[in-house]
Amino acid sequence: MFMSMPTARFPSQPAEHVSRELAEILAIYERLYPARHLNFYLYEGDNPVWCEPTIIEGEFVPGPEHLSPEYLGHLACPGKDDAAPPVTIMLSVPRAPDPREASQTEPDWKPVRLLRMIYFLNPLIYEQIRHMAEMMRKWRRDRGRDMVALARGHGTPLMTGPGPQANGRPAILIGMHWLELGGAENLAFDCIGWALEAGLRVFVIAAVPSLQRLAGRLPQDADIRFIRLDRYLPHHLWPRFVERLVQGENIRLVHIHHCAPLYRALPYLRARAPWVRVIDSTHIVEYADGGYPRISGTWSNFIDTHHVISNDLIRFYQDRFHAAGKLALGRMLDRSQLAQPLVPMTMRAGKKSLHFAFVGRFYYQKRPIVLIAILRALMRWARRGGVELRATVMGEGPFRAAMCRLLRRYGLAERVEIRSARMPVFELLEEADILLLPSSNEGLALVCYEAVRHGCIPISTRVGAQDELLPEGLLLPLSPFATVRAAVRLVDRLWRDGDFLARQVAELNAAWTRLGDDPTAREVLMPVYLSAASTGQERRRA
Amino acid sequence: MSVLTGTAAIIVTFNRAAKLTKVLDALDRQVVRPEVIWVVDNASTDGTGDLVLARARQMPAIRYLRLPGNLGGAGGFHAGLKAAYAQGANYFWLSDDDAYPEPDALRVLQEEMTGFQARHGWRPAFACSRVEWTDGSLCEMNTPRPAWDWPRFLCDGSAPVLVESCSFVSVLIPRWAVKEHGLPIADYFIWFDDVEYTSRLSRSYPGIFCPRSRVVHDIASNRGVHFGQLRESDLWKYRYGTRNEASFRRREGGIAGLAGYAFRVHRQMKDADVPWRLRRRIYASILRGAGFRPGIERV
Known part of the structure; x- marks a missing residue:
């Protein structure tokens, strides 16, 4: 790795912060492009959660606009050999959040400008109008959107490629919406604990760039890695990264918890690593467009099991996607507490x-x-x-x-x-x-x-x-x-x-x-985790 | 010849929960199981939905499609085939909720279909099983209609027979045929939807009858469709059948085709001395069929 920037040139970015960020950035892009020459053009970011990357596969000649006042420097990571094709990655190193951002990332809510006067006169009338607009969207959704699962061809056994190549203990990839407060996130944290208990190594990724304030809740365990794709990798490159992670880390199971880009990675994953089992957990049907259960149902043919937390969701999947045989009800309850x-x-x-x-x-x-x-x-x-x-x-x-x-x-x-x-x-x-x-x-x-x-x-x-x-x-x-x-x-x-x-x-x-x-989420998911853990180990013994 | 064999079974049901259970048992015993089993429920009121959902917990292949009302067998197969096609299956196995396939019924159909194409170069538009009644005799109402050159490949007695049409009781249809010819006509509601559809598929190439693939059709009596056997209790079905076939004959053979069909119906009823009040209803259905031109939905 060659860096054309001394750390002393970052007066507004503490060097330690930049080095920490760089280490994570390099880990992600080196896994994504293992054999290529990587050229990083780094900038000082003004966003505490997202690095706004631009990736150009091929030769790139920077213009004057690329050496803007925020320009930090250039970093070159040589590829496998001289003939390796180059990839240029331009990104802004996210800055450290200020204390206010650390407690609340989003700005304070304000009523929409058009209805502000109504809100000040009577907030409940404002709420009523907003509710009516929401119901209108729901009505339009019910009328307009045809919810159909995407078709999926399963191929032929004649074309079966090599099975999993990676060594190492079997692992699970858990995709979350983000690591902030929420019911879906609670279940995801529980799942991380259960996966560890089942003997799986755990990789965690999150869809939405955020400070991920609950990252500290992840168990302090060498078998857990939180990879900050949310911060450093645009969603369109997730499928390639996830596939490389699956191949490289012996991932046997993917569990999606409201993680939209991970759904979009499924076709690539199914084509390149068909042995991986995919499950998802959903919680809530949203009015605007059906939310995650709709996304999940649309990808139903790429998913082995839909874990749901209520009979309401069972009905939703059944009525809209006819997915009877894939549904598993597991309540978010603790048997010992019951x-x-x-x-x-x-x-x-x-x-x-x-x-x-x-x-x-x-x-x-x-x-x-x-x-x-x-x-x-x-x-x-x-x-x-x-x-x-x-x-x-x-x-x-x-x-x-x-x-x-x-x-x-x-x-x-x-x-x-x-x-x-x-x-x-x-x-x-x-x-x-x-x-x-x-x-x-x-x-x-x-x-x-x-x-x-x-x-x-x-x-x-x-x-x-x-x-x-x-x-x-x-x-x-x-x-x-x-x-x-x-x-x-x-x-x-x-x-x-x-x-x-x-x-x-x-x-x-x-x-x-x-x-x-009813069965609890643990009772439904733990056998799946144990099965993934044992499958990988059987192969290694063989 | 396609090497893709992903098969979706499509079972249309209406208030026959007990028999449907036996069908699902039979599918579970198949040597080559379908990847997906679509149970299309014509809004049953006998607890079929609960039964299927409970069964789905043991058979993950089950997909349950409950229709908003009773759309008849034709509506059910139309909806089921449409859904299964949209989900990407390569073959569709259509059957009734009271027909129990022998364990190798599906495997034989698949083998015969791909084998026929490998041996003779032609792509059969469908492959159908031998449908037997509960006593092992041939089920009259599910007898396929042979093509004019039915023995073309019947040299050593082992090759399948070419057929022009068959019933929706254990018939395997490849994806290309649905893509080319569309879906069954839902508006037919009941009767003749299967003959119309398989005849339509046969425009590309006839289907094949595979006697080694066997299915038991659990119906009350083993009777074929003959207007001489018309009874008051069957009249409603015969009326749908007559309307649908008259519509088909008119579409395929024009006025002459329709007239020929009407004459055959008339002869059968006259020879069996069917009461005039029943005959009149049948003639009215033929007239209705002459003007009945339902559209064909493409996929």
Whole structure:
């Protein structure tokens, strides 16, 4: 490797940061182009998450624009021999994030300019308009988009190439959306632990460039590698990289957790490494275009097993993609926790003080503005009934500033506490009487499981598979105004009518038991992981 | 000759959950199993859906396509073939929900089809099995119609017989034939959709009858389609069949073809002294068929 830049020339980029970034960049591109001459043109980046690469396969002569003021230098990595074709890679070394970015990458949410005045007059009307637009998109999706799985030819045994060549312990590639907070990410982290337990080496990649703040949650284990494709490699080159990784690292299993570019790598992988087993896990059907289950269903013929977390998704795959034989239901529940007795509900009819909780990311999906409207309406209700009411809202995200402003505007700042998402959830749920979960879209929210387990009554919008856990009486309509009205009516009834409250608790307990009869995600996935681990080892023994 | 053998089985079903189970058992026992089994459900109300979904947990090859209503056998095969074609299968094996293939039925069809092409250079448009009734006799209603030169390759008694049409009970159709001739006519609803479709495929080259591939058709009685046997209880099926065949004859042979068909139907009913109230309904169906021109959907 030849570098034409002394480290002292980077006054604004600490040399250590640049070297660390370079090491990861080189590891990726040397795997992608193992025999070629690599010419890196490096720039000082102003983006903390993405290096904006441009790749030119072949000779390249830089022009004056390529030696811009941000130009850091040129780095040459010789290929296998002199005749090796060159590849030029131009990229900006991402800068270190500032503390504000480190806590929240996305800018604060603002209402769209056209409707800003409406928002300031009444945020709930703004939400109602947004909800209607969303429903319109859903309607258009249902009408316009024909969901069909892509055709796949399986070839002929006559053309079977060599099998896996790599040595080393068998490995799994786990593709995630990103390493940030979320239900799908929780499952992916669990899967990483189970794969290690099964004896697989684990490679993790993420689709979306981000600071990947939960990377620290990856187990400290020599068998785990998080490869930052999200930061350094454009999506169109993923198929080639993934194929090289699979061939080079004896990867036997690919598990996709909401990782869109990994789906697009499947044709290349199926053609070049047909022995690799592919499974995916999906959680939630999104209104706009069906989301990941639609993407997954479209690629169904390239995937061996679709793991889903709810019967709602089973129906979706079945009705849209007819994929009956590929579906495996595995609940996001822990069998050992299922065996433990549930904490008795804190809520009592006629209680003089009520504590509400919300746990979730402050993104539109969780309807943070509707949540504040519900809390405002509940405060009025509490004043009328002489009930002492307080709420704890736990999470973070771009809606935080808007939520704080609204709380101040409605005079709720003293009664509603906003806590960081890093605080323990269980303590809050055991303390709170009712969990509020307004949502525009949901799979089966993990926090509702946790609420039931920790003695907190969950109240949620009727979306996704929420009705598989929550009884009819605890579900709210989706339309924002109706959500707010129904939430107040429901809380009032729970508070006044002891029989109603007891019925809801009994139904929650029954649903909990019913869900416990279904297999858990671990029970469904662990045999697949064990099989992948043993297959690779058998071959090595042979 | 194609070396690609990926096969999709397409079973159309309607309220016959118990028999469908036996069909799936028979498919599971095949020496050469289809890569994918499409169960096309004409909106059954007897729990067929639950049965298929439960079965799919043991047979990952199963795909379940539930139609919005009862579209008849024709609608079912149309939808099933369309879906299976879109998913990329190289061969399509079509059969009923009450026909149980012997373990090597599918293998023989595949071998005969590729073998025929290797030996004679021609690509058969389809290959059909010998369909037997439950007592082992030939199933009357599933007897294929031979081509005019049916014994062309029947020199040593082992080569298959050329056929012009057959029923949708164990017939193997290659992808190229569907690509060239399109899908079965869904508007036929029931009866004659199979004859029309396989006749259409035969325009490229006739199909082959493979007696070594055997299927048992579990129907109540072993009767063929003859207008002399017309009964009140069968009338609805005969009316669809008459309309569909009249439409086909008109399309293929013009007014003369239609007239010839009407005369044959008339003779059969007259000779068997079929009551006039039934005959009138059949004549009306022929008239309806004369003006019935459903489109052919291409893939």
